[in-house]
Amino acid sequence: MAELLVKNACVIDPLQGIEGDIMDIAIRDGRIVESVRNGAEVIDAQGFLTMPGGIDSHTHICGTKVNFGRYMSPEDMRAGRTVKRGKMHATSGYSVPTTYGNSYRYSVMGYTTVLEGAMAPLEARHTHEEFSATPLQDTMANTLFDGNWPVMEAVKEGDLKRVAAIVAWILEAVKGFAIKLTNPGGTEAWGWGKNVECIRDTVPYFGVTPAEIILSLVKANEMLRLPHSVHLHCNRLGIPGNYSCTIGTFDLIPDLNRNRQSLYATHVQFHSYGGSSWPDINSKAEPVAYAVNRKPQIVIDMGQMMFGKTTTMTADGPMEFNLYRLYHNKWSNHDVELETTSGIIPVLYRRKNLVNCVMWSIGLELALLVKNPWQCLLSTDNPNGAPFVKYPEIIALLMSRPYREKEFATLHPHTGSRVLLPSIDRELDWNEIAVMTRAGQSRALGIDRIGKGHLRAGAEADIAIYPLRIGDTDPSREYEKVIGAFRKTMWTIKRGRVVARDGEILVEGKNATIWVRPTVPEPYRMEQDPDFVRNFERYYTVRMSNYPVQHHYIPRNICIETEAVL
């Protein structure tokens, strides 16, 4: 029996309502318990800030598209190299690190659970192979349904039960976690080099609209009783004036679930642009945040952009091609039969670029204008807005008005006329930061009930202890200290074991993959549906029997079983 006692921890645990109490945390066999025997190993946290392990609810770290970002960018690999040392493998990469690079850097920042934002079902095995090489976090994958032919056909027929049944079959087959829609309908249109304008546009050939796809899947999601809601990357990403499309999308969404949101809208910074073209772009964070404030059924993440070099990668293929035509750098694209697409280009976000400065402001404005921190989670859409190693700076920006002012002074001189940021006084507190980096993610993903994101007895013993005493730190003034503390934990504990200590990785580790298995009634089992099977064999290039991901690929896993109500 492995026992550990963390003494004198200054705990912030929003899901339990603990806001800075000094307490002991007892751990046995990887879980939080009420008490341990004398003689258990002891860590003295000396009153340092202690929180549940960080959770990233939207990041791109594993799978076909991420790996292609590495493959095509040796310059990015050279920009972030570390040598093999102790238990650590050699790593490469700055904005798209190798799997071990991601895993070590997240762990050093206290992150213990991550959700890959976009997995093409046909290429799921690849994502799972990389998950196995991401040993210090538990992993899960959003599964792309934005351009799924059988789903669009069922949506067209108005057969919601069939939509749910198809989703159930695919999620189980690919060991996915949640429904992801990236530019719904637009990815299918991209099969012909086209796109959709917004939610009322029609998808070529299939004759459905993004609005119909979104709403059908939001309802099907609840019929399947999935832990997470639909996870949406709205149409029109990155286009001036897109905020109205974003708000129009939010207006579609009914409130269907008492425990969590009915829609998770991701990287909303990229979807809150005013203006009609690049020269007149401005911030529309205020109306977007106002829409979120009125709608408890919506949770968003920031998608904060930070200055510097990074790589953009998304299933939004047409958007990436538009971006390529702006940057004229290099462009990769990968369309996946019957399902989705993806695109990748490297970018450099610059303070001298007015558009970039507006983007930077919008992300922060969203987090400061959404009143309830449970409804706006911290993310950069890693690595699209910035690599996740920038999170500590974002935390400090949210906690410190002086730091924002200091940064703002370095931006393009016209930024002030396009954004609201300078007029916002709000400074987030420690508890709000804890919500936006772990507790909120846990509730939004529906993994609080499997013991993630809190330190209640029975929870997974995933804990981050940061070298900072909240009692003697004024985050508004001492923002540099805040950045330093969130960059490197004193201890990161994963499943009851210390995995990182002062920036050093101490163990090899082994991830667990969280996935869902919705059970549907007999008549809705797609493997017995003649139409589904016939079309599968006719239009995919792999046999249906070879499509499902074998259990071999998820050696350690947590399966969330649900009973669908159809």
Place this chain on the structure above:
Amino acid sequence: MIYHDVLCPFCACLCDDIVVEVEDGRIVKVDNACDLGTHKFMSDEKLRSPMRRERGVWREVGMEEAISRTVEILLDADRPLLYGWSSTHVEAQGLGIRIAEVIGGVIDSTTSICHGPSILAIQEVGHPGSTLGQIKNRADLVVYWGCNPIEAHPRHLSRYTTYADGFFLNKAFRERKLIVADTRRTQSARIADEFLLVKHDADYAILGAIRAIVRGQTDMIPPSVGGVPKQQLLRVAEMCKKAKYGVFFFGMGLTQTAGKYKNVRNAIELVIELNRHTKFTLTPMRGHFNVYGFNEVCTWMTGYPYAVDYSRGLAFYNPGETTAVDILARGECDACLVVASDPAAHMPKKAVAHLSTIPVVQIDPQINLTSAFCELLIPVATTGIDAEGSAYRMDGVPLRMKAVLKNVHPTDTDVLGEIYRRIRGAKGCG
């Protein structure tokens, strides 16, 4: 016993509809596979036991001796090279990378002598691509450049292109146009709607001319480019622009002729240009069934697709310096582990000559030309026949290879896993 939906371990088409009949532990019948695949399934010319050569004399040895001698050779080496990898599964490839990391060696795959230049071009300008099913369902124009699929990837046309009906093409053979470009009139050229007879080493100029035409710079094109008449170039450019969905496949006729990666870069930039007019994608015709798998696993583990040098403790990549041919030709390498490939049959003479002077261990189900240079031969199960594991199709679709026979020999994963375990033990990191 009849097995359905078996994956073929020959080429990177990775056909997954093979029917294999097994009787008394032997494959007696193979359906749906091409001749190349069938031959691999039916072949029983396999090595029975590990072999060791000392002072020119071969003798059978036990697996224990074979593995402990391999470990000794690798630990003793100053500049070990771990080469091959294209015909085994991803899990074994990953172990190879682990071994290279722990001994500070160089790991490279057959990529560096086939589509290595394609990767260099992609690293400069990117890769607009798609899965093969996207092409099957949509493409009304197919280009094969510097490759001969009828002979090298025999089912490529029937599964993914010319003869494959798809969602938006009911009578694919009639609705789909085919363009072939090659230096000789191959089997594939004979069925093309347009065949560009390319002068040797003129690919770059011809691709550049088509790009120029697509950009509207028609006047600057001379009457003939690289043996292709201007009129034909104009026709081809127009076909490309008019297509609803075009695809550009290319082989080593483009990657290994004069210009090498610049040829590929020109092809990619042509495809990018065409995306301003219509939808166009590009796919390299990868050879071995899992050559792409090595590039994938090597990338997520090291950051680079091939040619990684761990001698300074970090992953260092510089094709031309850290590629297998170069390490051998410079005479640097002092021990070599060859897995699932045959460098002696494919590398330049100078590299092979050096290989014959150093200790070489080969892990392979079969004997090939390289075996003659080896000190040790370690027989293993054949991935896709008696060993399971992941493989990546030429378009990046990952699939799981099946085993239809019970294995007599250990798998690559077994053997490499044991070598890795012992090396770690010896290095004190076990």
